[in-house]
Amino acid sequence: MTLGENIHKLRMAKGMTQKQLADQLFVTSQAVSRWENNEVEPNINVLNKMAEIFDVTVDAIINGPNEQPVEVKEEIKIKENVANCHDCHKAIFDGEAFKKVERFHYEGSGRSRRRVGEIVTLCEDCYQKQIAEDEAKTKKAYEDKLRSLKNRRIWAYCMGALAGIIFLLIFIFGTKNLEFNLALRIVGSIISLYGGFSLVYCLIWETYIQDVFLTIAGFGFVKFPGIIFEFSIDGFIGLIVLKIIFVILGYILAAIAIIFAIIICMVLAIFSFPFYTGKIKAKPEDINI
Ligand SMILES: [Zn+2]
Structure with a gap:
């Protein structure tokens, strides 16, 4: 943040117009405008007075009010959506577990009826569900x-x-x-x-x-x-x-x-x-x- 931006921000925080601030500092509103646009910098006396008006330190005007450096704690990775689960349609992102399974269904009717295999992607939950279903089906067929x-x-x-x-x-x-x-x-x-x-x-x-x-x-x-x-x-x-x-x-x-x-x-x-x-x-x- 520049000095001009800091002045502007502090002034707005006080709810003051450029004119109101200028009047208190015994300067013209054009002068305030030029400070805020970084065309010129106010002198140290003005800064001291401004600190009193804004109720902050001179340092806060120069370096920015309440400005704490934002610590970048974690790099947010944008994960790639590699597939969608065939059954629950949930998006599967890069690095997440998923399985590819072959499923069969019948197409056509009568003599042209044939068994068609299709590779589908399943999320881990749906895959486990599928295994349980298959086991139950096998068990029932066996019985x-x-x-x-x-x-x-x-x-x-x-x-x-x-x-x-x-x-x-x-x-x-x-x-x-x-x-x-x-x-x-x-x-x-x-x-x-x-x-x-x-x-x-x-x-x-x-x-x-x-x-x-x-x-x-x-x-x-x-x-x-x-x-x-x-x-x-x-x-x-x-x-x-x-x-x-x-x-x-x-x-x-x-x-x-x-x-x-x-x-x-x-x-x-x-x-x-x-x-x-x-x-x-x-x-x-x-x-x-
Ligand atoms: Zn699923």
Whole structure:
């Protein structure tokens, strides 16, 4: 602050006009104006008088009233806004923690529906919230999976038991007129009951037997070649006869394949069943969120 500025400030603080100050100092108001504009400096007598009028020291007039050097305690850094949180929209500044995560959503519908990944920036709070949500989701998916496995296990036992009874009945009635001795009947009944049960159990409880069954039975569902025929009444009748023969052949082939698949798989199931009754295990990493 210059001397002129100090005089001006002190005068204004007293609520005096240039004229009022000039009158008290026995000078012209132009003189006060020139001091304040730093065109000339007042002499020491005037300064002493001015100090009395303003009720301050001469030093305060020269160096400024109540002027304390402002100590710059801290350099205020203007931090750069590096990103905004995707979830809460909070600004994230340089040096603050944030995370980049990939999020998936679906775009389009029907056949053009596809999974789209997007990298989003999250503030630390929203990131922690996201982790907690993901964990809860995984935990729930795991529990759901375990529950559905337990339900399927129960279903496999029930349907297996039903199949066992049906196989047993087929054996009893199918061999009624055959000359089987008691031992053979008992062994046959046990094999039918247990075989039917273990077969259906293994088919429902996704074991390798399911694949074996589908592969063998699949041979019975071959597609017959198309028939080229002459468009006449003879040709037409011939076509119908051929079609009927193919349909019958198809059914016979399918039935043979299914019976063959049942026999093979039943033998496999009898020995494999004990290995598929253990504790239900589902690893959390098997769960897709
Ligand atoms: Zn946030």
